[in-house]
Amino acid sequence: MDAIKGHEDKSETRAEFVQALEARLGCEIVVTGTDVAVYCRDWHGDIQSDAVAVLRPRSTAEVQDCVRAAIDLGLQVVPQGGNTGLVLGAVPDAPDRQVVVSLERMTKIRSLDADNFSAVVEAGIVLEDLKEKVAQEGLYFPLALGAQGSCRLGGNVATNAGGVNVLRYGMTRELLLGLEVVLPDGSLFEGLNCLRKDNRGIDLKQLFIGSEGTLGIITAVSVKLLPAPEQVATALLALGSLEDAITLYRRARRQCCDLMSAFEFMPPIAFELAKEGMPDLVLPMQAEYPAYVLMELSGSGLVDIDDLMVRFVEFAFEEGLALDGVIATSQAQARNLWLIREGMNEGQAKRGKHLRTDISVPLSRMAEFVSEVEAKIGTEMPDAICVSYGHVGDGNVHLNVLPGSRGDVDEQIYCAKQIANEVLDRYNGSISAEHGIGRLKKDDFSQRLTDVHRRLLESVRSAIDPALTMNRGCQIDL
Amino acid sequence: MDAIKGHEDKSETRAEFVQALEARLGCEIVVTGTDVAVYCRDWHGDIQSDAVAVLRPRSTAEVQDCVRAAIDLGLQVVPQGGNTGLVLGAVPDAPDRQVVVSLERMTKIRSLDADNFSAVVEAGIVLEDLKEKVAQEGLYFPLALGAQGSCRLGGNVATNAGGVNVLRYGMTRELLLGLEVVLPDGSLFEGLNCLRKDNRGIDLKQLFIGSEGTLGIITAVSVKLLPAPEQVATALLALGSLEDAITLYRRARRQCCDLMSAFEFMPPIAFELAKEGMPDLVLPMQAEYPAYVLMELSGSGLVDIDDLMVRFVEFAFEEGLALDGVIATSQAQARNLWLIREGMNEGQAKRGKHLRTDISVPLSRMAEFVSEVEAKIGTEMPDAICVSYGHVGDGNVHLNVLPGSRGDVDEQIYCAKQIANEVLDRYNGSISAEHGIGRLKKDDFSQRLTDVHRRLLESVRSAIDPALTMNRGCQIDL
Structure with missing residues (x-):
């Protein structure tokens, strides 16, 4: 009865x-009822919350x-962009005390200065829209990730998004010139400059990048732009091992200088998963090799990218690293090679719940690391399947594990995660x-924090958001 | 008498x-007496303080x-690297209450992982030593600036140093993987990882970069390394105007992709100043043109940098942007071209006290900006000489003003600064x-802060250093 009363109380309060x-903001701004659900669901569809x-x-x-x-009503705020995050950073966890603030209606390009290679953009713009609009001016915003058709720039900044071009252009952090942020007390941090170099002391915008909405709501962003790459060369190479792939990356780093824009590792099962994910996909070679690399070079002007790719692939064969390979000779072929990478993800999704990781280790130890984890999982969970792939040039591997038919799925996922984390x-x-951390990785993050690190995080967060209005429950518990 | 007594009191206290x-640290650590002076003098020799x-x-x-x-004795700490900063960030301003903590004895390379393109280095290492040591492994640390023979890495990080290669590799911030920092309470922030990608929430190390010692003492740094550029091509081009130089930069950005490593603008007076600074210098061309650009391309492996430079210079002539030019055909010639850039600085120093600025504006407005400031100074101070040069690709110009013979030097410097800042x-x-800001630019910085920005800075600094132990008096007054 008490419980019910409590529930009734809460309903009334809501x-x-x-x-x-x-009354305060107008019905134009406030969404309620069943329309709330879609904003409270995570990208994978595993979690349905409420607000x-x-x-x-x-x-x-x-x-x-x-x-x-929200402050006046004692409510907490959960900022949200495209809600495509993978760690529950934008999914409310206190339905009776939280409002979601969605930036989806703030999608304008405020200004574009082609001669300064920069633009000022509202945070709600969809990443792909931004990329397309600047492309019309012969410019390029290099951030590229699977969700780019749905994710929004403010979320990319708040999570410091990565993606396939990081090895050349850096994380989102390195693509920004300035930020405009609504702070936890409702005041406005106006840091939207478009200067390439600005070294006026402590750079406060760095705090908001990667803060996952815990320090404020990013409302606009100044971004760096580059000349559009007019030439792109794509190749798929078959190799003897992950170790050879890493050796090849190191050679490519030297041989191709700063013209390499992607270097994605895929295991043989990628082809099988890609076919499952996209049955119409035409595979360019049979999966007869232990390892594959999808490599992209890009550039413009006087540099001959196609020629560089041909010479690098020749070099890779001469060095005995490449065992087989195809170079795309058309945009359609290049697109098809990337579809294997994307299809592999869809194929994994179709296999149902599985362990997804997002691990980085020093490049010099990656092969050893993956082999150790895979061996342990092979021993302890013989019918589970490891799918280790990703941005190996950055030392970043998604070491995913598809549970076997024996045993409970959640238990297998838990067990695989423990093995991976222990190594x-x-x-x-x-x-x-x-x-990022969000709510999903909060405990794993917290367990690994030193006391000093935790104390610093708490001090900074309390200094900027003493009332804990912003995304409470995300990253760390205070 | 009171004053003298006060003085005696202070002496006793000191x-x-x-x-x-x-007694506490040992005489091996504590330097006193006349040996203190050199640590309390600024790089230009304008200021002599004490500690x-x-x-x-x-x-x-x-x-x-x-x-x-220091904490136990109620003393403040002024962290210091090579003491080559240009804004008095490491020069004490409260001689009776401050100790300088110099990192000059912490110069070890703790580890170098060539296969991960990274190293962990103590903060007191001289930048040039670091560059030379990694070069022996075929690697490259791209930070390059005039003071590199004396400045120390920790200071580069604390000031987020720039230099001539920023347009390709970014500021010091973008060259780091991790930091170890002694915090204002003496505890240790252990953030020395060597991961290329690590997105665990708020990135605290970003706060220390550019904090100029106000948040702690950087004791070690993990740095990103690159393959050493085996090929470097250098050219000096004569142009019709600064505006043409900026147009040429934009073309170079597209034509040479990410292979351009420097693009330095120099006015005609650069040659005269360089000759004054280095009388033995052999000038490659007469100063008969309104503007000069010193340009460098670099790379390794399969890319032909020399060929790219030749083709780009041809392109610059075809486009009518280059009016004259030389491409260095040997390392000695390239070195000689860079000596003009360095000699110009020495020549300015020999002319005595002058206004030094370190300005950035959007690249799209730089020509207009420089011309407006120079015109105003020409009108109000007809016999002063403007020397505007620098990293124009980054929108960064050092618009320096050499006072004329009429009028007080300090007054002229003040007047020129007011004109430049107003524009x-x-x-x-x-x-x-x-x-950076240091103590020199603190007032100019403070006057331009919004209330929100100031409040945020104060909150962050108080959160991390509530007792204001670290470099009090630097960046902002609290």
Whole structure:
């Protein structure tokens, strides 16, 4: 009876909150009822949460209004971009006390300065829209990831997104010139400059990059742009091992200088999974080799990228590293090679629940690391399948594990994760190379923090958000 | 009498401080007396300050001891690397209450992992020593600046140093993988990983980069390394104007992709100043053109850098941008071209006190900006000489002003600075593109801070250093 009473109380409070929010912000901004569900579901569809309401501001001033309204009502704020994150950073975890603030209506390019290779963009723009719009001016925004058709730039900044071009262009952090942020008290940090070099002391914007909405809501971003790569060469090479792939990467780093834009490792099972994920896919070679690398060179102007790729592939054969390979001779062929990479992900999804990791270790120890984890999993879970792939040039591997038919799926996932993390800790690796911490990895993160690190994080977070309004429950518990 | 008494009191206190420091840390660590002076003088020799003592720890643990001793005695700490900064960031300003902690004895390379393109280095290593040591392994640390024979890596990190290769490799911030920092309470932040990608939430090391010693003492650094550029091509091109130089930069950005490593602008007076600075210098061409660009391409392996330079210079002539030019055909010739750039700085120094600026504006407005400032200075100070040069590819110009013979030098410098800053503010530029804030630019910085920005800076600094032990008086007054 008490429990029910408690529940009734909460319902009333939620209704009162909604009423107060609508009165203050207008029904145009406040989403309630069944429309809330889609904002409270994670990207994989594993988790369905709830919130008091979703607020959809159309301008920076409206974001400030939303934050101030939440503060006045004692509500917490969960900032959200495209909600494509993989660690539950934008999924509410206290449905009765949280509002989601979605940036999806703030999608404008405020200015584009082609002569400065920069643009100022609202945080809600979809990454692919930004890439397409700057491409029309002969420019290029290099961030590239699977979710780019849905993810939004503000979320990319808040999670410091990675992707397939990091080895050349860096993480999102390295692609930014400035930020505009609504702070936890509703005030505005105006840091939207477009200067390539600006060294005025402590760079506060760095705090917000990767903070996953815990320090404020990013409302606009100044981005660095580059000349569009007019030439792109793509190759798929078959190799003898992951170790050979890493050796090849090191050679490519020297032979191709800074013109390599992607170097993705795939195991043989990639082809099988890609076929499952995309049955129409035409595979360019049979999976008869232990390892594959999808490599891309790109550039423009006076550099001959096609020629460089041909000479590098020749070099790879001469060195005995490449055993087989194809160079795409058309955009369609290149697209097809990338579809293997994407199809592999879809194929994994079709196999049902599985362990997804996002690990980094020093490049010099990656082959050893993967082989140790795979051997242990092979021993302890003989019918599970390891799918280790990813951005090996960055030392980043997604060492995923598809559970076998024997035993409980969740138990197998837990067991595989424990094995991977135990080895990872001995290699001084990271449990999150690119996805962030969110709510999903909070415990694993917390367990590995030193006291000093934790104290610093707590001090910084309390200094900027003393009332803990912003994304409480994300990254660390305070 | 009171004043003298006060003075005597202070002297006694200083002697007591020294005694206490020696008792606790040992005479091996504590430098006093006349040996202190050199640590309290700025790089240009304009300022001579003083300190209670200079502490010279040999290990991270000894740095912690030094900080704890200072705290216990109520002393403030001024961290110092090579003391080559240009904004008085490492020069004490409260001689009776401050100790300098010099990192000059911590110069070890702790580890070098060629296969991971990384190294872990103590903060006191001289930048050039680091560059030379990694070069022996066929690797490259790209940070390059005039002071590299004296500056120390920890100082480069604390000031987020820039230099001539920023357009390709970024500021110091972008060259780091991890930091070890002794915090203001003497505890140790252990963030020395060597992972290329590590996205575990808020990246605390970013706070220390550019903090100029206000948040702690950087004791060791993990750095990113690259394959050594085996091919370097250098050219000096004569152009019609700064505007043409910027157009040429944009073309080079596209035509040479990511293979351009320097693009330095020089005005005609550069040649005269270089000759004054280095009388033996052989000039490759007469100063008959309005503008010059020193350009460098570099790379390794299968890319033909010399050929690319020849073709780009041809392109620059065809486009009507280059009016004259030389391509270095030997390392000695290339070195000679760079000597013009360095000699120009020495020549300015020989002309005596002058205004030095370190300005950035968007590249799209730089020509307009420089021309507006130079015109105003020409009108108001007809016999002053403007020397505008620098890293134009980054939008960074050192718009220096040599005072004329009429009028007081300091007044002229002040007047020229006011003119430059007034125009700069209208262009939304930065008063410090690469040198930092220190004590020299603190007022100019403070005047331009928004309330929100100031509050954030104060919160962060108080959160990490509540007792204000670290470099009080630097960057902002609290």
